[in-house]
Amino acid sequence: xxxxxxxxxxxxxxxxxxxxxxxxxxxxxxxxxxxxxxxxxxxxxxxxxxxxxxxxxxxxxxxxxxxxxxxxxxxxxxxxxxxxxxxxxxxxxxxxxxxxxxxxxxxxxxxxxxxxxxxxxxxxxxxxxxxxxxxxxxxxxxxxxxxxxxxxxxxxxxxxxxxxxxxxxxxxxxxxxxxxxxxxxxxxxxxxxxxxxxxxxxxxxxxxxxxxxxxxxxxxxxxxxxxxxxxxxxxxxxxxxxxxxxxxxxxxxxxxxxxxxxxxxxxxxxxxxxxxxxxxxxxxxxxxx
Numbered sequence: 001x002x003x004x005x006x007x008x009x010x011x012x013x014x015x016x017x018x019x020x021x022x023x024x025x026x027x028x029x030x031x032x033x034x035x036x037x038x039x040x041x042x043x044x045x046x047x048x049x050x051x052x053x054x055x056x057x058x059x060x061x062x063x064x065x066x067x068x069x070x071x072x073x074x075x076x077x078x079x080x081x082x083x084x085x086x087x088x089x090x091x092x093x094x095x096x097x098x099x100x101x102x103x104x105x106x107x108x109x110x111x112x113x114x115x116x117x118x119x120x121x122x123x124x125x126x127x128x129x130x131x132x133x134x135x136x137x138x139x140x141x142x143x144x145x146x147x148x149x150x151x152x153x154x155x156x157x158x159x160x161x162x163x164x165x166x167x168x169x170x171x172x173x174x175x176x177x178x179x180x181x182x183x184x185x186x187x188x189x190x191x192x193x194x195x196x197x198x199x200x201x202x203x204x205x206x207x208x209x210x211x212x213x214x215x216x217x218x219x220x221x222x223x224x225x226x227x228x229x230x231x232x233x234x235x236x237x238x239x240x241x242x243x244x245x246x247x248x249x250x251x252x253x254x255x256x257x258x259x260x261x262x263x264x265x266x267x268x269x270x271x272x273x274x275x276x277x278x279x280x281x282x283x284x285x286x287x288x289x
Contacts, residue, residue: 001275001276002229002230002231002232002273002275003274004232004268004271004272004273005038005040005043005271005272005273005274006038006043006045006271006272007268008029008036008045008270008271008272010029010032010036010252010253010254010255010271011029011031011032011254011256011270012029012031012237012254012256013028013029013237013238013252013253013254013255013272014027014028014029014030014055014056014100014101014197014237014238015027015057015101015102015197015238015252016238016239016250016251016252017057017059017240017242017284018240018241018242018243018246018250018281019037019059019284020242020283020284022037024038024039024040025038025250026057026059026065027057027240027250027252027272028054028055028056028057030053030054030055030100031256033049033051033052033053033054034047034048034049034054035047035050035054035057035065035067035076036048037079038272040242040243040248040250040274046079048079048080050067050069050083052069052070052071053070053098054067054068054069055068055069055070055098055099055101055102055112056068056100056101056102057076058102058104058110058284058286058287059284059286059287060075060286060287060288060289061108061286061287063077063078064076064077064078064081066086066104066110066129066287066289067083068099068100068102068112068129069099070091070098070099071089071090071091071092071098071099072085072086072087072088072089072090072091072092072099072135073085073086073087073099073110073112073129073135074086075289086129086133086289087129087133087134087135090127090135091114094116096116096117096118096123097114097115097116097117097123097124098115099112099113099114100112100113100114100115100144100145101145101146101147101196101197101238102148103149103150103285104284104285104286104287105150105172105174105285106150106154106174106285107174107177107288108131108285108287108288108289109129109130109131109177109287109288110128110287111126111127111129111148111157112126112127112128112129112145112148113126113127113142113145113148113159114127114145115143115144115145116143119143119163122140122142122143122161123140123141124140124142124143124144125137125138125139125140125142125145126139126140126142126145126148126159128177129287129289130177130289131287131288132289133289136177138179142161143161143162143164144161144162144163145159145161146159146160146161146195146196146197146198147159147160147162147167147195147196147197147198147208148198149198149199149200149206150172150200150285151200151204151221152202152204152282153204154172154174155171155172156169156170156171156172156221157170157171157179158170158185158198158200159182160196160208162194162195162196163194165188165189165190165195166184166185166186166187166188166195167184167185167187167195167198167206167208167219168182168183168184168185169182169183169184169185169223170182185206185219185223186208186223186225188210192210192213193210193211193212193213193214193215194210194211194212194213195208195210195211196208196209196210196211196236197209197237197238197239197252198238198239199238199239199241199281199282200281201218201241201277201279201281201282202246202279202280202281202282203221204220204221205218205219205220205221205226205279206218206219206221207239207249209236209237209238209239209251210236211235211236212234212235213234213236214230214231214233214234215228215229215231215236216228216229216231216236216239216249216251229249229275231251231253231273232266232268232273233253233266233268233270233271233273234258234262234266234269235254235255236251236252236273237251237252237253237254238251238252239251240281240284241277241281241282242281245280246280246281246282246283247277247278247280247281248274248276248277249274249276249277249281250272250273250274251272251273251274251275252272253269253270253271253272253273254270255269255270255271256270
């Protein structure tokens, strides 16, 4: 059963991850320019204000966070510390773009993509941020990078360019940090939600959150639909697994750009929701930089 954990009123909640050592859920409000740290037991939510939008965050092995901001990535050494730039500000000359969804692999590298506000021109890209600050473009020609996740064995990388309604799967050379040619993992019909953020569980099943779709879906490693979890909000954004057994699913959502009638139908839009999963999620990988 889906429950409301936090009526946060986020404009664009995103990038949840479970910090096991702290027993806290971290997540961001991209357009609210905030990082949240939520205690799901005490239902206490702390926030950290930023000077710019933050597309995604991930924990660092040495403590603190790595964050993908509007123009480039940054390190946050401790809660409340100012972000310090890390790697090139690759989007500084692209005002129509900002960083968006990202995921850390088992080698401690952050795979992070951008989005463009000009949806007529697919000029956004997927990048790999190495622990030494080297930022490498993996591929371009996309509009809204989302759905980044890795299979349990680290041999498959999943990715969605949201407006295409498609999730693609790529063979990955983990040592080199390179991708092979992609294939369609699942193609959604138009008009019933678009693939946004995602996570993978220990069985290798891929959970996709559908923007404008009111739901989260679970696919087998072969791309077969196994489960649908209906949500009380139109624009869920991303899922993470946490709690002591990694079986509590946390889903962020967006509350922006809703009409009065839409808001009446979903008063908790922008909140964080939970439900129990039958299978644990994967433990959160940490950025090595």
